[in-house]
Amino acid sequence: MRIKNGIILAVFALSMISFSSCKSGKGNKSVSSTTGWDYNTPDNGGFEYKAGYEQETGPGLVFIEGGTFIMGRVEQDVLYEWNNAPRRVTVPSFYMDETEVRNVDYLEYLFWINRVYVDYPEVYRKALPDTLVWRRPMAYNEPMVENYLRHPAYAEYPVVGVNHIQAQDYCKWRTDRVNEMILVNEGILELDVNQQNENVFDTEAYLYGQYEGIQGKRPMEDLNPNNESRRVRWDDGLLLPKYRLPTEAEWEYAALGLIGNSYDERMTSRRIYPWDGHILRNADKKERGKMMANFVRGNGDMMGMAGDLNDGGDITVDVHSYYPNDYGLYCMAGNVNEWVADVYRPLSFEDMDEFSPYRGNVFKQKVLDEEGYIVEKDSLGRIRYRAETDKDIMNRKNYRTADNRNFEDGDAVTNISGADSWVESESSTGDMYSGAPNSSLGSLVSDRSRVYKGGGWRDRAYWLSPGARRYLDERESRDDLGFRCAMTRVGSPMSNTKK
Template sequence: MKFKAILFLGLSVLLASCGLFKKDGGGFGKNKNVSSTTGWSYNDPDNGGFQTDLDYQQFAGPGLRFIQGGTFTMGRVEQDVMYDWNNMPRRVTVASFYMDETEVSNLDYREYLYWIQRVYPENMQKYEAALPDTLVWREELGYNEPYLMNYFRHPAYSKYPVVGVSWEQAEAYCKWRTDRVNEQILIDRGILDHDLSQSGQNVFTSESYLAGLYEGVAGNKPMEDAAGNSRRVKWEDGILMPNYRLPTEAEWEYAAYGLIGNTEGELLTERKIYPWNGSYLRDDSRKDRGQLNANFIRGRGDLMGMAGALNDNADITAPVDSYNPNDYGLYCMAGNVNEWVADVYRPLSMQDMNEFQPFRGTVYTRYKRDADGNLIRNEFGELQVDTIADYRNFNDGDYQSQIIEGQDWNTEKNNIATDDMYVKSDQDGQLSSLISDNVRVYKGGSWKDRPYWLIPGTRRYKEQTESTNDLGFRCAMTRVGSPQGF
């Protein structure tokens, strides 16, 4: 009996020394309501009221699918039939992120235009700047006139991908979507009420709200500090979502392949050519055997097959949720419409970019302030920024890769500017190269492309202000925290 008592006492001392019997302190996993560095309690007005949420887990925003990141070989997987030599294979790692399940549809984009027209009724210039270019359907020797009126506006095409949208318009849509999603989150929580009268500078944007500039209508459940006093939501609360944005080229290509279904542990069992397994363009499953996996042009003059046996059931585009999704649950990552990505185009970007999160197009900014130090908004309530560094030209042969405001880019001493890296035209002041800082990558293939362009590793480029009738986009969102949760 005496031996048992001594043994029990010894175990108690050992466990106590390990901190298992502690009620306070001890760091993460011990008492999450107490600081492991100061011993002060979190979320306690008697201890100063510092607030935090250690149980935060990000959830997918509306329309998004979770894409678990990892390593993959980015670039060419078959013969470079175009001899562009612009997608040489390179192993990279992509962080986890979120991506739209489908391409942005006409219905989605019409909602955006409706909001602009409702909130800025006096400013037709902003509305017209967001309008898709329906003239992209015109062909000099083809009867496409019905699409000018019908494709974007008619409800028969509501679930079809929006086209005629430039890269700049796609970027603006992503920003608008971020603000509307975050505004709705605050409304759903009762922190704000719907304010249908907002207009001009007093329009909800995520940035202006966080900066304390948006004067909205308070809801019936305002955010409170530890003492119960009303306050604004802060970024540290984890309530507002990260920005919707265009995916990077690496993210888009990684998501298109959907290699999560082709692994055993860390072993890749099958390298894909397309977003589906195998080298064939038709489905080999028992259910859909023989059906095409994507919307593309099968051969000269054959866009949809013979009557009675339409091969892809789409003369032009198809609804955004057509065909079978890939292993990430994403639709139409090959065919239907090409898709804008965030990157600036350079043929040799694969040799220059980072191994982790490769991206060309980084531009650093900071908010503009007036003489009194106040943030500056434009007439639409958007915070204005200054560019402080531009890395779109980094490591591409340019004399000075970083542009910093206040420095002389084109000095008399060297007289070298960005344009000097491009091929000059015979006409003074003109360039014959199509590559510039405003040319963006697009990927995926479309309803009028041959199968080669359906391969996720292929890439093309276009001026960011241009648009076509086979080019759309989808949005992505950064995942914060761990790649998959702990």
């Protein structure tokens, strides 16, 4: 009987092993293939794992599937600037606004900060676009100064007069409002329209436990048996990555829309503009001869003759004007130029990464309290940062830190390659680029020089090519310069519709 029972026990044990092996197999996403413990159950401690995550597309965005392309100028360099030589790079998938940010979008932003930051009126004043960009010494543009931003006739037109810094602040605000509404729609938070000053929803502040808000009717369940509820964490995948300005590579890649002129990894034609062909008029039979973008056709010709306007825009036009490119993006050529994230350098193409190239990295560390855990906030409730110091670098030698805006510029102070060809009096970027006192060097290029692309309503066709690039001080603005936002794609470079 003892042997018989032993055989029975052995058979039972083998069957349990077989069952456990099947249960924790490769296709089973509810059980750990490492330990055999069930995910997402308080009975096993409550470790959470979200299988099959697919990123939601944020409001206003279009998915841009990444890939390799030839970045740089494809049109004749008639100015002989040699600042954008062609080179092959790979751009990861990302999201981009379907249109330029409109006046109504920016007015919503201004309304919100004016309503919320009641004790900080300077926040509102700092965000105001410069409407005086419309004024010109020998032109009567005063109606644009008074009407363009706020009159409902221009609500769907692109916002202008916004500098690079203001554009980045708008992206930050948009991130917080979108993520706040996600939590409200999930029932995790109640919408608090009375939040003011420091007590405002900030994505990073919330993630670090510095914003409580009003708890909703469906709080986040904590599967840890020691707790009842918790805040949403970043690893829940519920909150979206931040809205931001696109990099120069992302913007140029999205503008070209190469999915429309390629087949099985073969490009059928090299594009000069965001559409096929080398001409600026529509080749479609029904719309043949119509202009493809809002630009200046010739001296003094901003829109054509009455009765047959060539582009229908004396200044800017509605952001949904003309045909979208093959990614579904409107006005990637003409209407207004657009800020991108990169710092301008004439020879950026010589110092670039093959994957997701970008110039402008300044690595920073969050400001922690004495215990080193909780991140501090500024007076407006936003997360504070500071640049790494030499002491930080020594304490964490494996942490690569630098002001990479000046990568391989020859600046011994900020250049991570350690170039030492500059004497001490010429060891700063200011000395190199800005023409500091007692220096014979001088240039309009500095760490504040930001790239803008796309061409605008004041430009000739030459600037409509996505490869063309210009720069402006990040504190300045123009009447033909706006922006649109982008967002990082996490996970697979292909959307779930292509898998």
